[in-house]
Amino acid sequence: MQRFTAPYASRPEETRGRFVPEAESPLRTAFARDRDRIIHSQAFRRLKHKTQVFVYHEGDHYRTRLTHTIEVAQVARSVARALGLDEDLAEALSLAHDLGHTPFGHAGERELDKLMRPHGGFDHNAQSLRILTKLERRYALFDGLNLTWETLEGLVKHNGPLVNAEGDPVGCYRERGLPEAILEFAADHELELHSFASAEAQVAAIADDIAYNAHDIDDGLRAGLFNLIDLGDVPLAGEALSDVLKLYPDLEHDRLVHETVRRVMSEMVSDVIAETRRRAAKFKPASATDVRGLGGGLVGFGDQMREKNRVLQGFLNERMYHHERVEEIMARARRVVKDMFDAYMADPRLLPQNWRDAADAADTERYARQVCDFIAGMTDRYALDQHKRLFDLDPLFR
Template identity: 50%
Template sequence: MHECMAPFDGFDHNAQSLRVVTHLEQRYAEFDGLNLAWETLEGLVKHNGPLLDSDGNPIGKFKGGRLPFAISEYADKQDLLLDTWPGGEAQAAAIADDIAYDAHDLDDGVRAGLFAVEDMREVPFLADILVDVDRKYPGLEESRRIHEIVRRSITRMVEDVIREAVGNISELDPQSANDIRMAGRGLVGFSDEMALAEKEVKRFLFARVYRHADVLAVRKLVARIVKDLFRKYQSDPELMPHPWNVGLGSLGDTETARRICDYIAGMTDRYAIEEHRRLFDDTPDLG
């Protein structure tokens, strides 16, 4: 989607989430969006850290460029303090997301046959867990063995985050939620040792799962579906259903592209495939 939207300010999934809850959801008579608390919107946008430096320049993955359209557009309406860290709850949600992704991808990868349990020994963090599991439960059936490895990896990471967060917060001794935002660093996250271990897990998953030939083949087909739909709607926006096709005549190219992007980004996998099948005769089989 980012490739399709490159001529029209690009696409970012976090920014799109903000756009959904502040603009695209239309549940109230007097305004668009879901009327969420400021803290919720702040956490949604910058749960991984500040987006701007003290001079207002984009940093992190946006360094040298500009903020996504949805974020910069909303920033004109409400200040989300994009140059500070988020509150503690958002930091906890962000690290929980990382832990959950690692655990699920390990579980999914081994069960899908992308790698074997024994391959996990390549990662010291996982190798140590394997030793513990095999010592305590020799001869354990494979499905339970996998569950135990994943469960223990979650537990070790969560316990590390708790210890680190308690120490950091005790050291700072914040008197308000804003003190956490202004701390100049994240307070809820991994220790240095666990951060290195988690990077090794991600490196393993990158090689064994995210860049596995079978996964890349499916990703290529999925990308084709998205690109086909985008270009088809660009050539004839009226193909989109009501209310997405309302008022298209008053929109310029950028606004039309954003409308198309909003529509496709809101599709489920199944709906996108069905819509592609409706519009094309060569929809790929994703298995």
């Protein structure tokens, strides 16, 4: 069995359990079993054809939600191992963190949220919870995957508490309130929304930041949205590039990019490990419960790295995510989502038979959520196929 060196690690033998009781596996820990259930889910397989930044037809070597998720899991396991945490829980949370994303990346999410505003809105984190507790229908005794409390808690709170001590929403939920899916689940299953999640959940969250910052540099360069020389004045990336050029002044372009990106990742990972150890020595959490009760996150970047990361994200936001080429294709992608949503809301007969059988068009709120679930679960490719079937045109490419 796995051994833990950190006193504040989550321990599978101390899990708060599953909401539907099951006999434990003699071969796997509870958290390893969670990881395996996520990997074998339909929602996980669909990540293969969901956009990270570039829609699937633009090239075979750009990241998809699936390859991004695998990279996040690799970083999370490495950090968890170095810190003496439960690698299986960190990996399970990494593998599940993007299950609720729509087709066409954040553009699809924003459009679906806009369309669902009269019906409670759309939030990809809440959608991940719906998938793991309701929408995956594979087991005889329950809907969802019946994951442990620690995995579901970590999924919901991996970016920090959702409410303050008085129960008021905080962070990204301050203005709009908590999504209905989270409120509904938390009403029956206490998730301690006012506290931080486990150290493993915090590792998964920062591994997400590390992975997408590094691989978006790679994908942005591959797509020609910016050039290596543009990274010269960007903290972290520019420093890494300079180091590589000093060591290998004649290195060919593709190797130069890879050597730069791997150094960016290595610097961020090393900083997280060092800073987390520093915080652990300062606050001395003696259990996973202590981690949840700290007044701030245990896992994170140091001050200098946090600032470098902020500047790097600003560069990518301007030069990549809002590049006119990306904006143009995402505007067309938003149209695909809107066209389908409007069509399904107007005529339930347009839904596939299995979704039509489960639809309740007489209850507008419930039906809108069913349509939302259907569209959110689509891959880019399936969404384009459905749009062509409905309208006999392909707005993404014409």
